[in-house]
Amino acid sequence: MATFTYHVERVQSWLALSRAHIAIHLVAVLSLCYYRISHVLLLRPPRSEAAWGLMSAAELILAMLWFFNQAFRWRPVSREVMPEKLEREEELPGLDILVCTVDPEKEPTVEVMETVVSAMAMDYPSDKLAVYLSDDGGCAVTLYGMKEAAEFAKEWLPFCREHGVKSTCPKVFFSSTTTGEHQRLLSQHQQPFTSHLQLIKAKYEKMQKNIEKFGSDPQNRRIVSDRPPRIEIINDQPGMPRVVYVSREKRPSLPHKFKGGALNTLLRVSGLISNGPYVLAVDCDMYCNDPTSAKQAMCFFLDPETSKYIAFVQFPQMFHNLSKKDIYDNQSRTAFKTMWQGMDGLRGPGLSGSGNYLSRNDYLLDAKKYYGNSTLYIESLKAIRGQKTTKNSISKDEILREAQVGFSYGILLESTITGYLLHCRGWKSAYLYPKTPCFLGCAPTDIKEGMLQLVKWLSELCLLGVSKYSPFTYGFSRMSIFHTFTYCFLTTSSLYAIVFILYGIVPQICFLKGISVFPKVTDPWFAVFAFVFVSTQIQHLIEVLSGDGSVAMWWDEQRIWILKSVTSVFAIIDGIKKWLGLNKVKFNLSNKAIDKEKLKKYEQGRFDFQGAAVFMAPLVLLLLANIVSFFGGLWRLLNEKDFEEMFGQFFLVTYVMVLSYPIIEGIITMKSKSG
């Protein structure tokens, strides 16, 4: 345990045990590699050369991925903050909140405004706080929504302050009328509160109605892709956070660099208007659920020790629309619990794009280093320091030309690459996973959306792996070795596709034909295979259980992990196409408009493959191979009685049958529905 002025770091308590486990597992993995290689080289009949070669390839890749993956288990830490120890409110530094949105069809404006209002309601001195919204669609309804939201906030913020409301996101507050906050406030206060509540609720509903009415005209929802920039200060009233609407210039001929470009524009605009030393980036669907997150993050930035090297503080991405079963593992437990905490103990978690506080002082806006000859910008910065406020809008050319700083554009995952390059430059980051989620977003609720997102992420990570910034070369010489391994894992994890495709077809065909690809069940080598399998399962189970998960969750995660792994073959293909320049760079915007029908299925824990036929094709083929192999192979087994040789494969096909049962069910119901 390490204690700092405003925060505490705790290393996982069973670290020694978990490291011992890694060491033992490593010995087993290395022996298996030896076994496979020596057998392929020596080839003992009647074994099939091809089958053994392919199995060895799969297992060698698996061994490599396992190895990198252990870096996340090397030194996981958890952190706790003591915001109550921070200086007085007046001494807190300025904070600019940056929100990005594009498309009102996929990102309903009323939802985006929940994020804006909750950001304004952050528990932070109003004169230190500014909220910027980037509207990449340049849609009339977004600008209109901002005005409505700012109007509503004029009532909402005083209401929250006066009554000490903690659910400062209006949607959350008004939807939990029977439990929690509402009830507590009702019982504490009497008549005046009730009437104030009714008043504010009416205003809230009015705002939503107005926005919906305005947005019902298709003209107002239209995305304008050829437009001049537009910057408008929506609210500049004292006692309230400043609110600014920004829609940067877009021309079909000019690259706009998607979210990274939008964030950089916001960095520059906010640099001219309020220039808070710290910024918070949130996606438009990620409302602030706990208004204290800013002060929590400040515990790292204001700490005399950690302030020297912390570039950003990351909160987990959590979601408000997860069902209890969460069959698709939309919460990405492995990423936000195991992996990010593991990186946090090395030199810090990656930047995940939303719910991250960044310090702009040192690198994002280091004028000399990154602005070079952008004298106009530096001059304006100086001017603001003297005057404090400015109402000028910035010349459009300036914005685009000089937006090439701050967030990096190396790959489409602007956040991942920016965080990674910061780590390469020696900066650290911190991960805070408080009990109350600080930010809550909208997760995809069906396979198709989930897969689109996965392919978008993994293909970009593949590209990072082969770029000049690859962790294998560039990162290796700049980061600590274990931290490098974590990034190596991230960039190669799509290779699981190859492992599972081989493992899903070779043993199955061989089972049908009576060729054994594993040692006999009586052979001591079989025990090594069994050990590696069981040991991996136990490690996973412990991770799930220690993070408040259940056995069912562990089982479901395995299924979805295999499903996602097989599907990541599309990420490899996509990555190769992009690499060869065959694919146009395109950002697949996740859909945040919830489809009731799909949501229902998801909540019941039923797989929904509607619209995802292409993504599912490889998996369906593998499942068919497995089903045929299971029955055919069993028939053969009963006739031949070579149980000893075939036990490994028999176990494997049975395991796949049991594990994938809900998927098979989902496919059958989809078929019967469409047929």
Ligand SMILES: O=c1ccn([C@@H]2O[C@H](COP(=O)(O)OP(=O)(O)O[C@H]3O[C@H](CO)[C@@H](O)[C@H](O)[C@H]3O)[C@@H](O)[C@H]2O)c(=O)[nH]1
């Ligand atoms: O041209 C664009 C495209 C997207 N966005 C915004 O970027 C955010 C993220 O887009 P989304 O489609 O929701 O991405 P996800 O796949 O859900 O998000 C993850 O992956 C993204 C790509 O790295 C990260 O930026 C996100 O923070 C991270 O949550 C949203 O607010 C969008 O409005 C823009 O502003 N301009």
Ligand SMILES: [Mn+2]
């Ligand atoms: Mn998103």
